[in-house]
Amino acid sequence: MxxxxxxxxxxxxxxxxxxxxSARDFEVNPNRKTLDGKVIATLFFEPSTRTRLSxxxxxxxxxxSIIGFSDAATSSSSKGETLNDTIHMVSxxxxxxxxxxxxxxxxxxxxxxxxxPIINAGDGANQHPSQTxxxxxxxxxxxxxxxxxxxxxxxDLKYGRTVHSLIQAMSHFNPSFKFxxxxxxxxxxxxRVFCRRxxxxxxxxxxxxxxxxxxxxxxxxxxxxxxxxxxIEYERVKxxxxxxxxxxxxxKPNLKSLHxxxxxxxxxxxxxxxxxxxxxxxxxxxxxxxxxxxxxxLELID
Amino acid sequence: MEKExxxxxxxxxxxxxxxxxxxxxQVVSILQLKNTNYPITIGNNLESKHIGTKGIxxxxxxxxxxxxxxxxxLVAPNATINIxxxxxxxxxxxxxxxxxxxxxxxxxxxxxxxxxQPVPTNFYVLKDNGHVKxxxxxxxxxxxxxxIKLKKK
Ligand SMILES: [Zn+2]
Numbered sequence: 001m002x003x004x005x006x007x008x009x010x011x012x013x014x015x016x017x018x019x020x021x022s023a024r025d026f027e028v029n030p031n032r033k034t035l036d037g038k039v040i041a042t043l044f045f046e047p048s049t050r051t052r053l054s055x056x057x058x059x060x061x062x063x064x065s066i067i068g069f070s071d072a073a074t075s076s077s078s079k080g081e082t083l084n085d086t087i088h089m090v091s092x093x094x095x096x097x098x099x100x101x102x103x104x105x106x107x108x109x110x111x112x113x114x115x116x117p118i119i120n121a122g123d124g125a126n127q128h129p130s131q132t133x134x135x136x137x138x139x140x141x142x143x144x145x146x147x148x149x150x151x152x153x154x155x156d157l158k159y160g161r162t163v164h165s166l167i168q169a170m171s172h173f174n175p176s177f178k179f180x181x182x183x184x185x186x187x188x189x190x191x192r193v194f195c196r197r198x199x200x201x202x203x204x205x206x207x208x209x210x211x212x213x214x215x216x217x218x219x220x221x222x223x224x225x226x227x228x229x230x231x232i233e234y235e236r237v238k239x240x241x242x243x244x245x246x247x248x249x250x251x252k253p254n255l256k257s258l259h260x261x262x263x264x265x266x267x268x269x270x271x272x273x274x275x276x277x278x279x280x281x282x283x284x285x286x287x288x289x290x291x292x293x294x295x296x297x298l299e300l301i302d
Numbered sequence: 303m304e305k306e307x308x309x310x311x312x313x314x315x316x317x318x319x320x321x322x323x324x325x326x327x328q329v330v331s332i333l334q335l336k337n338t339n340y341p342i343t344i345g346n347n348l349e350s351k352h353i354g355t356k357g358i359x360x361x362x363x364x365x366x367x368x369x370x371x372x373x374x375x376l377v378a379p380n381a382t383i384n385i386x387x388x389x390x391x392x393x394x395x396x397x398x399x400x401x402x403x404x405x406x407x408x409x410x411x412x413x414x415x416x417x418x419q420p421v422p423t424n425f426y427v428l429k430d431n432g433h434v435k436x437x438x439x440x441x442x443x444x445x446x447x448x449x450i451k452l453k454k455k
Binding site for chain 2: 106123
């Protein structure tokens with residue numbers, strides 16, 4: 001049975017740590033020939049240039065080749081082909097498939113029917129495990145550990161899949177959470193239940209202010225306009241959740257601010273030069289983490 | 303009267319009683335009684351001291367499997383299932399929800415792959431403090447028992 005990566009919950013604590021360790025190794029030397037002769041397909045049924053380029057660069061720097069498509073309009077699914085058939089067709093040519101799909105659960109289904117490993121590069125609002133692993137790698141790199149950290153999650157905690165996956169992944173490492181969100185975008189009940197069941201302490205607030213002063217990580221997410229029924233409410237919330245440089249003055253010296261990008265106005269530009277801003281390096285870390293993920297599903301590393 | 307309906311006519315088989323009236327046809331569908339050749343008696347909108355109106359199903363000569371009672375437990379958790387032998391109750395079958403349900407219900411998430419492609423559904427049944435939830439194997443969302451809709455077979 002091949003080893004796909006569909007959901008962050010597919011990986012044990014040990015597997016997560018070994019991925020991060022091998023990412024560290026790739027960061028030291030990202031150019032190798034370990035994928036020489038391998039073909040990786042990137043099937044993007046909805047466009048995501050950022051994620052696709054990151055995966056494709058990861059593969060090319062390891063000497064592998066890329067086939068695929070970057071949006072559904074150019075794929076056979078626009079002619080009504082089932083996902084099952086597309087996956088079978090592509091697996092005739094590729095050693096592994098990186099897939100992004102607008103429907104939730106598409107990656108799990110693809111992994112069940114595919115003869116080659118599937119890497120989920122996002123299935124709707126459900127899972128995006130390579131993002132989660134690069135978040136973890138960024139936390140590990142900046143804090144020196146994943147254990148016993150206080151993580152402040154801000155913004156759209158209701159629909160933000162990166163937030164949900166991060167909560168699941170961090171649960172291995174004895175974290176404390178602070179959830180800061182407007183009432184409309186509060187963390188869903190099932191994740192609060194998840195925290196309680198796993199003995200993870202958390203607090204909730206609806207204003208950002210300096211509520212993160214005891215945090216080690218400040219994880220900002222995008223507050224999307226289309227999530228609001230009331231546009232006046234959106235305008236209010238948008239401004240309350242903008243991180244400005246002056247707001248960082250009382251924070252811990254080791255604090256780093258992360259953001260899955262692209263940002264809109266959650267973090268003002270004057271934060272970029274602050275050494276506590278880490279979102280651009282975070283994106284770069286994605287390359288090494290994805291090299292580790294591709295190598296793992298192809299069983300080139302443990 | 304109630305007692306008579308329950309067991310009088312059945313020599314061997316299964317009696318499912320205290321089904322909420324609005325769930326009766328879901329149970330009929332779960333057991334695929336439309337296509338059965340066993341003698342069956344179905345009553346509905348009968349008076350019940352406990353639940354207002356109820357339904358009852360009697361199936362002669364057939365004993366339900368654990369899998370079937372596990373599915374019934376999802377839609378009618380307070381029903382009673384008695385296995386009858388020679389006119390007597392020989393087993394009171396507890397309604398323990400199944401651990402997994404395969405292609406029995408629709409996923410309530412409109413953007414789940416199972417609602418757009420020919421993919422049979424699969425749910426894990428989670429039991430949490432007396433609440434029963436179903437978690438979709440594909441989109442990973444959790445739903446309350448009341449939110450799910452049975453597939454028409
Ligand atoms: Zn689903």
